Amino acid sequence: MKSLVCLKQVPDTETQIKVNPDGTGIVTEGIKYVINPYDEFSVEEALRLKEKFKAGEVLILSIGPDRATEAIRTALAMGADKGIHISDESLNNSDPFVIAQALAAAAAQTEYDIIFCGHRAIDDDFGEAGAMLAELLKLPQVTLVTKVDIADDKTKAIVERDVEGGKETVEVPLPCVLTSQKGLNEPRYASLPGIMKAKKKPIDKKTAADLGISPEPKLRSNAYSMPPERTAGKKFEGMEPPDVAKAVVQALRNEAKVI
């Protein structure tokens, strides 16, 4: 089973994000980066497929600046076999379409039975790259996947996905694109032996030119802003409990407009 796993390096969920003073992006200084958690589910699932079929390969594909090698290396430490790092100034801060184009171009240069993407990245939250990638490659896709079963002859996958309030089970021919959702699995740790072995695993660096693409984004971000700061709460004091209750209900209805 050959899996291609698309992976993005994102700020750690614990990081306090601040918008830079001119509103063009976030302050990157001091940020700790990790693998996008949904992509980590993808890595784990791909490793399990390789283990189940006792053959194959897990190939990691990531777009990002130099620091993104650490995310690829972490996936290699978990057990993936090799990486492709697309590093090109023209692709930094690009839109999901350009990302999907680059992923598609890189995918076209590799062999795979299945492609995994996280269903979204926790930094910009677009949730579009996976779907666009499938379209560009003219592959079937299943989104928000929580369970994957591959038929022994590797011609199709039976996949469970999240739907409102329940699960849907679908069948999809291979090759296909699956986007991973929380609940798919519990990713393994990058073990110490894995970390040391990963040092020697190959990471192929590529530029936009190597992929034969010239990125033309369809979106342009104009401004970033922080949500408004929370204002102080309102106190109701010096009243009898029944009157407090009435006043609070009135305030919730007329001022906060929540009931």
Next chain:
Amino acid sequence: MQSSLDYFGETHHILRQTVARFVEREVKPFVDEWEEAGEFPRELYRKAGEIGLLGVNYPEEYGGSPADIFHEVVLTEELTRSGSGGVSAGLMSLSIALPPILALGTPEQKERFIPPVLRGEKVAALGITEPGGGSDVANLRTRAVRDGDHYVVNGSKTMITSGTRADQVTLAVRTGGPGHRGISLLVVETDTPGFSVSKKLRKMGWWASDTAELSFEDMRVPAENLLGEEGAGFYGIMNNFQKERLYLALMANTTAALALEESIKYARLREAFGKALMGFQVTRHKLVDMATLVEVSREFTYRIAAKIQAGENMVKEISMAKIFATDICDRVCHAAVQIHGGYGYMRECLVERLYRDSRILSIGGGTSEIMKEIISKMML
């Protein structure tokens, strides 16, 4: 000048993430429970062994992962970040128990006694300290007398980390005459008749690590469990002190860093006389003093670690680092409790535990006074 960042590369960062996540998932949610219980589940050894954390910098042939000293630094720091020195000390008791085996043992002994411990299936302890003396290793009294293919061991040990449930103890015994030349090391399997845990000791801090008093009555240990030659024990013991002092200095720096971080959080939240504690110059300056001590100590310790890595003899300097780090840890934890006021004295407050856990660091692995004796002999 090198900054601390230069000591750590990609593999260190990834390992740090692994250990931090391990601590976040497998340790932190249960720390309070384990502290009260006086031990953590044995299962934790296996979980840590499974992902290779117990084998940092051990040879591959015995199930370890050759690494460098900064991987050990990362492991020690991140385990200490659990906020329980006891978990860190108990889980890593192998780091004092196995090095003598590695240094003096035959290939057969290493094959027998190292891999099961690195896998987390067996717990290893080091038995040196006796009721009658601690750092005065040369005068230890536990006696081992050769009888055919066995040594017959009589005596007792105390304050043995992981002692209540160790499967094997690297035991310092007297096989010869008085003084350090009469000391040997035996690996004792704790199911040997004559071995008993006479007491589980209750401590000021490090609650989650079990600590024992052990006694040996006509305990027959196979002679093949002798490490190296008879009389080689003292060297085997002294050989690892440099590393043990490094770990203790790192634990002290990290414990102090945690106390500082908790204090900063608290000073932002807690109000007194109408403003946050942070609004008072006296608090801000105290925090700056704490941060300065932590920073200086950490950088000094890293530098010494780098020199050990480069193969330099750092006995004097690492002893200095241990004195300094454990002293600033006591001071920073004291200040942290002071900033927290009454809450800092309450069990549910992390700095209360850090304050208690800090106290052992200037005692274990050689007291600060012993460190000063070592340093004075080398410099005066």
